[in-house]
Every structure is written in structure tokens, then in C-alpha cells.
Amino acid sequence: MKYQNPIILQDFSDPDVIRVGNDFYMVASSFNYMPGLPVLHSKNLVNWEIINYVFDRFPLAKYDEVHPGHGAWAPSMRYEDGVYYCLIPTPDEGIFVSTTKDPYGKWETPRLLMPGQGLEDPCPIWVDGRCYVVHAFAKSRAGFNSKLALFECDPLMTKVVSPSVIIYDGHDLTPAIEGPKFNVRNGYFYILAPAGSVFSGWQVCLRSKNIYGPYEVKVILATGDTLINGPHQGALFTIDDNDNWAFIHFRDMLAYGRTTYLEPVMWHNDWPLPGHVNDPLLYGTPLAEGNYLIDLDSDYKIELSDEFKDKINMSWQTQANPKDNWYYLDKGFNLLAGYKDKIIKYLPNFYSEKIGYYNFTIKTKLNIKNLTVNEEAGLCYLGRLYSAIALQKGIDCNKILIYNYIDDTKEEIIKEIPYKDDEIVLKLKFIGPDKYLLGYNDKWFKHEYVALKGIWVGGRVGMFARGNDTNYAKFKYFRVKEKENERKGSFYTRY
Numbered sequence: 001m002k003y004q005n006p007i008i009l010q011d012f013s014d015p016d017v018i019r020v021g022n023d024f025y026m027v028a029s030s031f032n033y034m035p036g037l038p039v040l041h042s043k044n045l046v047n048w049e050i051i052n053y054v055f056d057r058f059p060l061a062k063y064d065e066v067h068p069g070h071g072a073w074a075p076s077m078r079y080e081d082g083v084y085y086c087l088i089p090t091p092d093e094g095i096f097v098s099t100t101k102d103p104y105g106k107w108e109t110p111r112l113l114m115p116g117q118g119l120e121d122p123c124p125i126w127v128d129g130r131c132y133v134v135h136a137f138a139k140s141r142a143g144f145n146s147k148l149a150l151f152e153c154d155p156l157m158t159k160v161v162s163p164s165v166i167i168y169d170g171h172d173l174t175p176a177i178e179g180p181k182f183n184v185r186n187g188y189f190y191i192l193a194p195a196g197s198v199f200s201g202w203q204v205c206l207r208s209k210n211i212y213g214p215y216e217v218k219v220i221l222a223t224g225d226t227l228i229n230g231p232h233q234g235a236l237f238t239i240d241d242n243d244n245w246a247f248i249h250f251r252d253m254l255a256y257g258r259t260t261y262l263e264p265v266m267w268h269n270d271w272p273l274p275g276h277v278n279d280p281l282l283y284g285t286p287l288a289e290g291n292y293l294i295d296l297d298s299d300y301k302i303e304l305s306d307e308f309k310d311k312i313n314m315s316w317q318t319q320a321n322p323k324d325n326w327y328y329l330d331k332g333f334n335l336l337a338g339y340k341d342k343i344i345k346y347l348p349n350f351y352s353e354k355i356g357y358y359n360f361t362i363k364t365k366l367n368i369k370n371l372t373v374n375e376e377a378g379l380c381y382l383g384r385l386y387s388a389i390a391l392q393k394g395i396d397c398n399k400i401l402i403y404n405y406i407d408d409t410k411e412e413i414i415k416e417i418p419y420k421d422d423e424i425v426l427k428l429k430f431i432g433p434d435k436y437l438l439g440y441n442d443k444w445f446k447h448e449y450v451a452l453k454g455i456w457v458g459g460r461v462g463m464f465a466r467g468n469d470t471n472y473a474k475f476k477y478f479r480v481k482e483k484e485n486e487r488k489g490s491f492y493t494r495y
Contacts, residue, residue: 006253012354015233043300048302068345114151118138121136125183168215180192194234220273256358327472362480364477378426382461383453389428428461
């Protein structure tokens with residue numbers, strides 16, 4: 001069987017992957033979106049499902065408000081002595097830890113392991129009963145980057161027992177190195193890490209017989225003669241007990257987000273080489289398609305449509321720590337119309353999900369019968385710029401409104417249409433790679449909006465309601481339909 005890259009056309013940034021028996025688990029960044037740090041599961045590395053989140057809300061009052069681009073940056077997951085560990089860096093607070101014995105079950109509330117600003121991308125390894133953590137630095141907070149550091153903590157990750165020391169300086173050969181991931185093989189400690197920029201960088205491997213170095217360095221994966229830009233941060237892991245390996249990494253595809261790529265791995269002179277390898281003395285290049293590494297069919301998928309029956313699907317997230325009264329299910333998704341003075345970018349109860357197809361149409365049936373005058377609800381595409389279509393309650397007549405983002409304090413109404421009914425079907429048509437249309441019922445507006453990515457994330461689509469914190473708008477369904485036979489659009493030739 002053959003698979004096509006990306007294996008996941010969704011924004012699961014900074015993926016880390018582990019194998020436990022015949023099961024594979026992935027964790028990815030969530031930034032300010034809640035619930036945080038999605039946990040995915042696969043049997044064959046191609047088909048994935050969301051099974052959990054590491055936390056429902058982050059235990060800091062700051063995240064009760066919307067802080068785009070903050071929150072849980074590149075995490076790591078490891079399995080040691082029957083326990084799953086997740087290391088969670090936040091750019092302003094430090095490195096947190098959460099654990100569980102069941103990845104489907106409850107994870108412990110994240111606890112702070114190492115405080116500090118600009119500590120990012122931590123990854124642990126256990127050696128002879130001791131635990132070490134490698135990490136990088138965010139220049140925006142630490143004041144520098146391009147260096148990797150190592151500290152030791154106790155084996156249960158309850159306290160730091162030795163401070164961070166720099167083990168690698170990449171300023172000369174690997175500028176902006178970040179995202180380190182630990183492995184051990186044949187007596188070597190390996191650290192895989194991306195260098196260069198997110199959009200157009202490359203993947204390097206460091207190795208040493210001593211965990212503190214010195215480390216040799218080799219470029220192992222780069223764009224080469226492909227059209228696949230910036231093979232960036234990811235995970236090297238075994239796929240069986242016979243020394244077969246794979247590498248999963250992300251690729252920045254702008255509005256689609258940081259999508260997930262799967263590469264086979266060959267070893268040459270004790271160096272891992274992911275992707276297509278022409279010359280093992282050089283580096284691999286990313287695959288557009290490949291043969292299944294595990295010959296097993298699977299029906300796992302990430303569901304985007306929702307009929308809002310017994311529970312909402314696992315894809316929905318809010319922009320801040322959720323509150324229990326934000327929604328309830330009763331013949332639809334009943335969304336609290338609160339925060340009337342906030343623009344959508346800073347609306348905590350904006351329920352959104354990632355883009356999941358190259359070209360698609362969204363339809364959601366909205367009823368505002370229970371809203372009062374000037375309260376509204378609608379459908380929005382959210383990126384650094386965004387537009388939304390809403391139905392607003394009026395005195396004698398309701399209004400269809402089209403909103404455009406102006407700046408961080410203001411939206412403008414660019415279209416206003418009288419509409420007598422309380423019920424409407426709102427629509428969004430995404431035309432890959434970077435345009436979308438808005439519409440309602442059987443009508444489409446002609447204007448094409450530019451779909452931009454957000455801060456560290458791809459574009460998102462979702463439902464909002466604004467009002468006086470007492471009434472609820474009802475979304476009866478949210479249906480996402482892929483436009484068949486246009487899966488690649490023009491992305492591969494444009495970027």
C-alpha cells in the first residue's frame with residue numbers, strides 16, 4: 001500500500017511520537033488553544049485519531065484570557081517504567097510536566113519542573129537510572145537562540161538536580177537550531193533537531209558517546225530538489241523490535257498549518273537518513289508518497305463534521321481556559337453569547353477547529369431565537385487577518401453582517417443585509433491554498449478573502465456568539481465537506 005504526504009493535513013505542529021508495543025502515540029503543540037496538547041493514536045503511522053488532550057485547561061490564571069501564540073509550545077512524550085511523561089514548555093513560565101499511566105485516561109495537572117523564560121522544546125532521556133532533559137531557547141524571551149542545553153532531574157521528574165549547561169552551540173553550522181529530540185542507538189546519544197527557519201530550514205542530527213558532548217553534526221534531511229519546503233521539527237522512533245525506524249516531522253503549509261509528514265529511515269555509518277536517499281554520504285529528501293512502513297489498514301480519522309448529538313467531537317478547541325457554562329447540547333450546540341465587546345481574535349468562547357482538507361465547504365445551521373436585540377452568532381475564518389459572517393438579532397428585523405478584522409481593537413462591518421428569519425445556514429468555501437468565500441442559504445458572496453495563518457498556527461474555522469452572558473445561540477450542525485479530486489490544489493507549484 002502507498003500513502004501520500006502529508007499523512008495529516010492539519011496543524012499538528014512540532015509532533016513528537018513514541019511507540020509502546022504495537023501502538024504509536026503522538027503529541028503536538030496547542031499554544032493558547034484549549035483543551036491543550038492533543039494526544040493522537042495510530043496503528044500504522046498513516047491513519048491517526050485524536051484520543052485525548054493532556055489538559056483541559058492550563059493551571060495559570062493568565063490563560064483565562066486569550067493570548068495568541070503563548071501557551072503550550074513544542075512538547076515531548078516519553079514512556080518510562082509504565083508511565084507516560086509529557087514535558088510542556090511555555091515561553092514565559094518554564095517547563096511543566098504531566099504524567100499518566102493511561103494515555104486515554106486522565107493526565108495529572110501540569111506541574112512546574114523548571115521555571116524560566118525562553119526555555120523551549122524540552123525532551124527527556126533516562127540513562128542508568130538518571131533522567132536528563134535537553135532543551136532549546138526562544139530568542140524572544142531568553143535573548144538568544146541557536147544553542148542547546150541539558151539539565152538533570154530526578155527519575156520521576158519532580159525536581160531539577162543540576163542546572164542547565166550549554167552542550168551545543170549552533171551559531172556557525174546550524175543557526176536557529178531548536179526542537180531537540182533524544183534517542184540512543186549503538187552506544188551513541190542522538191539529538192535530532194531542525195535548523196534554519198521554520199519555512200525553509202532543514203533537519204540535523206547530533207551524536208556523541210557522552211551525553212554532555214562534544215557532538216558531531218550532520219544534515220540528514222533537506223528540501224533538495226523537491227518542492228517540499230522546510231522539513232522541520234519532528235520525532236525519530238522505532239517502528240518494531242528489529243531496528244526499523246521512522247521519522248515524523250512537520251512542514252509549514254501556511255493557511256493549512258504545520259502539516260505532518262512520514263519518512264522511512266535508513267542508517268548509514270550510524271547516522272539516520274530519513275526520506276529518499278540518493279547518496280548516503282549526503283542527506284535524504286522528503287517524500288511526496290511512500291510505501292506503508294507497517295502494512296496494516298486502519299479506519300482511524302480525525303472527524304471535523306459534527307451533528308452535536310451526545311458529545312462534541314475531539315477537534316473543537318477554545319482560545320482560552322474554558323468555562324462550564326460556555327455551551328450545552330440540546331438539539332444542537334448551544335453557545336453562550338458572551339463577551340459582547342471583544343473582537344473575535346480575543347473571544348475566549350470562540351469554538352474552532354483546524355483546516356483539514358485542501359478544498360472544502362462548511363455549512364452550519366444557526367438559530368438565534370433565544371438571543372436578544374444586538375446579540376449575534378456566526379461563522380468565522382480566523383488567521384492573522386479574518387472575516388466572519390453573523391446573524392444579529394434585531395427589533396423588527398434581523399441582520400446578516402459581514403465582519404472584517406481591522407486591528408487588535410477593532411472589526412468593521414463591510415456588509416449588512418436585512419433578514420427576517422431567526423434561522424439561517426451560514427457557509428464558508430475554502431479554495432486552496434489561500435482563498436475563501438462566505439455565504440448563506442443558497443447564496444455566495446463574490447468577494448474572495450485571503451486566508452492567512454495565525455500566530456504559530458494555521459488558519460482555523462469555527463463558531464462564535466457575542467452578547468450579554470445570559471443567552472445562547474443554537475448551532476444545529478457543523479458539516480465540513482471535502483471537494484473531491486482537488487486535494488493538492490496549487491500549493492505544490494506555488495510554494
